Amino acid sequence: MRPRLRKRGKLSKSEQMARVRSKDTDSEIRLRKVLWQKGLRYRVRFKLPGTPDIAFVKKRVAVFVDGCFWHGCPVHYRAPMSNAEFWTEKLRINVNRDRLADSRLNEMGWAVVRVWAHEVNDDISQVIQRITKAVTATTDN
Numbered sequence: 001m002r003p004r005l006r007k008r009g010k011l012s013k014s015e016q017m018a019r020v021r022s023k024d025t026d027s028e029i030r031l032r033k034v035l036w037q038k039g040l041r042y043r044v045r046f047k048l049p050g051t052p053d054i055a056f057v058k059k060r061v062a063v064f065v066d067g068c069f070w071h072g073c074p075v076h077y078r079a080p081m082s083n084a085e086f087w088t089e090k091l092r093i094n095v096n097r098d099r100l101a102d103s104r105l106n107e108m109g110w111a112v113v114r115v116w117a118h119e120v121n122d123d124i125s126q127v128i129q130r131i132t133k134a135v136t137a138t139t140d141n
């Protein structure tokens with residue numbers, strides 16, 4: 001007997017999460033492309049606290065593209081109905097880790113820019129503006 005195929009459109013929780021993750025990555029790639037086109041040069045996943053998605057090493061500006069689900073975006077985060085406690089705890093850990101990375105980076109003299117994945121998708125020019133501002137605000141040494 002053939003195994004039953006899952007009904008189209010019905011995704012398991014892990015499949016849904018995998019989709020969320022890949023969508024986040026898309027926003028990050030999209031942002032990187034535009035920054036590159038603007039002539040900004042950066043390093044990807046530079047070895048720093050929190051492993052910033054984009055790092056302007058000479059300028060000491062670290063950029064994180066935070067996924068709306070994984071980092072608890074105030075607009076889009078909805079706790080999953082099943083395993084609510086697990087997901088609440090997971091979010092709490094993620095957010096704590098983010099804040100810890102921010103303070104460690106600040107201590108090291110880095111400016112931190114955090115953007116939500118949805119901001120990249122909805123209004124990339126505003127995101128570019130914020131990053132450009134941070135990059136040009138820092139003094140060269």
Ligand SMILES: [Zn+2]
Nearest residue numbers: 068073076118
């Ligand atoms: Zn969002």
